[in-house]
Amino acid sequence: MRDDLTAELAPQLAVELGLKLAEFGKIVEILGRTPTVTELYMYSLMWSEHCSYKHSKKALRMFPTTGPYVLQGPGENAGVISVGDGWAVAFKMESHNHPSAIEPYQGAATGVGGIIRDIFTMGARPIASLNSLRFGTLDKARQRYLFEGAVAGIGGYGNCIGVPTVGGEVYFDAAYEGNCLINAMSIGIMREENLTSAVASGAGNLVLLVGSTTGRDGIGGASTLASQEFDEKAEDKRPSVQVGDPFEEKLLIEACLELLDAKLLVGLGDLGAAGLTSSASEMASRGGVGLDIDVTKIPARETGMKPFEFMVSESQERMLAVVTPENLAASQAVCEKWGLRSTVIGTVTDTRRFVVREGDEIVADMPADTLASDAPVYDPAMTRPAYLDEAQAFDPSTLVHPETPGALGDALLRVLASPNVCSRAWIYRQYDQQVMLNTLVLPGGDAAVIRIAGTKRAIAVSSDCNGRYCYLDPYVGAQIAFAEAARNVACAGGRPAAITDCLNFGSPEKPEVFWTFHESVRGMSDACRAFEVPVISGNVSFYNESFGQPIYPTPTVGLVGVLQDASKRMTMHFKQAGDVIVLLGETADELGGSEYLSTVHGVIAGAPPAIDVAEEREIHEALLAAIEAGLVRSAHDCSEGGVAVTLAEAAIAGGLGATVALDDDLAPASSLFSETQGRIVVTCAEADAEALTDLFVSRGVPFSVIGEVGGERLVIEDKVDLAVAALVAAWGPTLEALVSGDIPQPEELVEG
Amino acid sequence: MARYEIFVTYKQGIFDPPGATAERALASLGYDEVESVKIGKYIRLEVADGPNELARVAEMCDKLLANPVIEEYRIVETEGAAR
Amino acid sequence: MARYEIFVTYKQGIFDPPGATAERALASLGYDEVESVKIGKYIRLEVADGPNELARVAEMCDKLLANPVIEEYRIVETEGAAR
Amino acid sequence: MTFGVVRFPGSNCEQDIVIACRYLGIDVDYVWHGDTDLSGFDAVVLPGGFSYGDYIRTGAVARFSPVMGEVVRFAERGGPVLGVCNGFQILTEAHMLPGAMLRNRGLKFICETVPLRVEHNICPWVDLPEGTVVRIPINHNEGNFTADPETLARLDANGQIVVRYCEPDGTRAPGGSAPNGAADDIAGICSERGNVFGLMPHPERVCDPEASGTDGQPFFTSIVAHMAGV
Ligand SMILES: Nc1ncnc2c1ncn2[C@@H]1O[C@H](COP(=O)(O)OP(=O)(O)O)[C@@H](O)[C@H]1O
């Protein structure tokens, strides 16, 4: 066995690789000797935050993860739920923040590639993607570069592999300037019987590496990057950027699904963060077996690669399959057919040890479990951040708010033009939204609707998180993230089935940051319980800081809902003049953390809107009952910008105006822009108005009939009177204008 | 008036999918003598004479024409006349 | 073993979208000295020695590496050693 | 009548074509790029996608697939061939249709439903009255069709320009109506005999009223009626 590390040098290297000395001690204890270079690299990656969840593991136990139709909860590459008729849906969301902050196009592209592999590894065919993005404000050239590059990369990869990108979200806030967020979500469909596990078993079976060659690119990439905060050092990590090859990935999807359909594989795993080390050790540990891998068998992209480089390389578009010797020929034939490389690089053993050799010489030999399962688990300290009291104490009513229709109208136009509210068409126009012919509701509304071909059913999907709310109150903010996703899905006619999440935070080693993490997980868990919706997969991204400044706590929710009857799907735009407009829910005076406060007053403070998840659920159920009864013509929820923006968006999308009277007794600005939760603007045919309101009464949900669809203007009695064309002019062009660098001058934005 | 030719390629160790594809395609077309293919960008600038031209061209590469994170480039000044 | 560098550019009169965009971008970055930008492909082939190498490389260009309908190319043999 | 839909490595709309054809009651089956037998097929479709990753140039590698030699012979015998998006790009690379594709003006991928005007044409693939406006999604990064002036003039004179990008009312904007910058607003052209037809838009995406719409149906049914007629 090679010993290439002296007892003196070992701890030094360990620290350089990001291990704590205590962790190094544990490795020596496990091995009963000084680790080799290869072993140390492998442990350092598997025990990194990104791979081991050592800081988040305990908090995540708060999540409800079970349910009658959950086929696979957290722990595999993706979660899986049954959606009826023997069909199952697999989905997961994952972050690629740090790579994208260095190289936005490739970072975002390989992020999409990685999450897609997680899906077809389960035996599911990817059918839809979403993306959740956060950047600094677009008046900064660097932020425009990151935004434009990330969107192009997401499109470049997803379009090429032929998986539609059907939704997502994007916010721009200075809090993300040094550390953008790129969260990618993928959804796949499969027959229940094809559900596969990333497991190795059966001593004597062969380990087959399929797909791209292995190079030095991405050495310590995602895992290293994602496990430490950003600073000047980020520069040195640049070479770890990887270039994605979506063409290779497309071939991998087809070949792997064919291999699984033909039942040729014992197990299948993808190579993601920490490359071969991670997928191989996890597959071994799941199967309770050992592995014996010879790095000289691995097709190399470069000459002179060291064993540890083979083991930790994050070269993209590679899969690891376990096959019986009998099925080897047939399996390789399938790969060959698709023009893919496939190479036997090792065997499954019954020793439960992970052995790596370079030819005849053993360069690593450790208990397989210890890489995947024995990583330390921490109980990080928490303290409630000092800033909270002051931020929450801010009282928006101390500001001078517009009162006259003119001023209120200007405020509405400014909020509509805000990068956080304006049209997202500039983004999704760069994404293939329709390939596979299943997208029944395209991006642009609340949730996208994807039909499940061959059934009457469909799924509705949305990803949401308002980081400002979470900054002002992580517990409430995380509940709202869930509630808004569920509300968007309900507006499309879908009942929430399960969620995935991507928890983006600063350093867990900072008690104040960890407190916000813990509160967010608690909030999301409580919301899930109130809706009886499980968390079936997710991802934690810590160390989202730059120069010591953490981002807003950003616990993003990716929610999948089910429509039993796809023909009952609902959309958000006004349909017909004369339709009656009903506001579900009641508006309270809640401008804290609102888009209006930030856009018009430049203030990000106050208590975020309150939320009662039980009440929220009753409102969704009432809406769903109305939709299923065929009483609803359109439904659009209130989120950033309040009911005024909701009405404006429904008018813009429908090319129809409305005349409305809001019967609350709030100050006009609060009435229009308050971001009170649990509100949905619903329209129905005049003939159905009574039946609809009766239904709401019988369900005991608060509502008010506020007006009528029609005309070419949006008229909100005593408050707003604007041509729909003016709304379009404000809402439509913002992103394109900002990206092209012609930034609206401040004076263009001051109230007239 | 000078002409600068710029050759942009991926850095050492960064995977070049178009090159790899061309390699396979040429082989399947029977060009077995081809051992490797790299595909990058070829940029031709016509620049009005001025102070520290070359330095400014390099600046243009770093800022816009190349992506220093994953690409490297080579600048050659050629006669404006050159074809 | 020889190295061939191939420069593929659009023919006269064919609009070059990336070049035009780069031209505008450089101007907006203040590089007013730039009079024109053309963006094409830079292809580097490592070829095992054999009969009529150059002719075969030209053939590869006509068939695959360039599209004669819109593109023209220039082949330069450089030392295998050259960077 | 049976359609054969070619699967190249990297194609990703072949299944969409098959779904659309089945919906329209047209017999259809896949053809592997490595096969060289088209007997049993009455029409051939080259689908959209990113054959060979669109590396080097869109369609540049797919054009050399074994099946393509047979597709050329099929077309020379007068067999109807349709190329959608990447299929159109492959047809130009194979010189089965004139011209070539450049990157979209603006260098952005474009996915959106756009109005197209049916021109006076000789193409049996589109039997719609001249001037008909249909709304069909485009979905590409390299749909900026270009050809030399003579070729453009010839295409026009011969009725080989089948569909053009236009404004919603069917007119053409002075500055051009093509979102991708295509020469002469060209969205789709056919060969001199008319039997080979390539277009950038995706008619297969608007064949099912339950899901999207019906504007794409004539792009598949016309040829069936035409073949039945002869
Ligand atoms: N990054 C993105 N990628 C794709 N679609 C997006 C993206 N960002 C927003 N969208 C789409 O734009 C529409 C509006 O988004 P958003 O304002 O977040 O809706 P909501 O307020 O209902 O959550 C939605 O259909 C959403 O899917």
Ligand SMILES: [Mg+2]
């Ligand atoms: Mg919404």
